[in-house]
Amino acid sequence: MMFPEGTSYCLKIFLFNEGECSMKEIKSFPFKMDAINDAGEFCGYASTFGSIDLGGDVVVKGAYKKTLMESKGRFPILDHHDPTRQIGWNVEAHEDERGLFVRGLLDLNVTAARERHSLMKMAQNIGGRTGLSIGFRVIKEEADNKRPEFRRLKEIQL
Numbered sequence: 001m002m003f004p005e006g007t008s009y010c011l012k013i014f015l016f017n018e019g020e021c022s023m024k025e026i027k028s029f030p031f032k033m034d035a036i037n038d039a040g041e042f043c044g045y046a047s048t049f050g051s052i053d054l055g056g057d058v059v060v061k062g063a064y065k066k067t068l069m070e071s072k073g074r075f076p077i078l079d080h081h082d083p084t085r086q087i088g089w090n091v092e093a094h095e096d097e098r099g100l101f102v103r104g105l106l107d108l109n110v111t112a113a114r115e116r117h118s119l120m121k122m123a124q125n126i127g128g129r130t131g132l133s134i135g136f137r138v139i140k141e142e143a144d145n146k147r148p149e150f151r152r153l154k155e156i157q158l
Contacts, residue, residue, distance in 0.1 A: 036120045040088065040106035040113065046132050048099035056150045063156045064100050066139075068093055075158055077104050079112045081135050087113035093158075100134075134158060 036042040049061045073093035079085035088106040095101075106113040123130045140155035 036117070036124055040108045040117050041103065042106070042120060043092075043101070043103040044132070045098060046093070046100045046102045046134050049097075052150055057153055058144065058150060059099070059153045059156070061095065061097075063153050064093070064095055064158065066155060067157045068095070071158065073102075077106065078135070079116070081133065085112060086110075087116060 035044075047059055047064070049059055049063075052058050071093075073090065075090050075093075076083075076086045077088040077090055079087045086107075087110050088104055090102050090104045092103040093100060106117050108114050108117060120130065122128070135158070137157045138151075138153055138155075139157050141151045141153050144150040144152050
């Protein structure tokens with residue numbers, strides 16, 4: 001997914017299951033890979049703090065703290081957010097001053113993971129921009145004091 005340098009977007013989807021409806025949001029960020037190796041391991045920032053994205057959201061430092069404690073930073077990597085198309089695992093995640101840093105491992109036994117791996121390696125080799133999307137639910141939010149049209153995301157569940 002291509003978007004202007006330094007911006008992200010948010011997509012809201014509604015999930016219907018046996019008469020119940022829940023909302024899940026997908027946020028896409030420019031993703032600067034720090035590394036990708038031949039085994040399918042990659043790392044970089046999945047989310048950054050403090051900037052307003054194209055969806056009008058600002059992720060606040062500490063927003064991922066609870067979900068990272070509960071999951072120990074391990075959650076499935078899905079191809080296009082499709083829960084029936086897992087292509088690997090996120091094996092580490094932590095917050096620092098900049099944002100949410102992740103380390104993932106693609107399962108290269110899965111065809112779609114090999115395809116993503118190939119594209120990631122190519123992007124790294126040519127200096128191309130890449131993107132990463134995370135699916136989440138907003139647990140706590142508040143309107144920005146100075147700009148009420150923007151949301152400050154205070155707690156996010158991955």
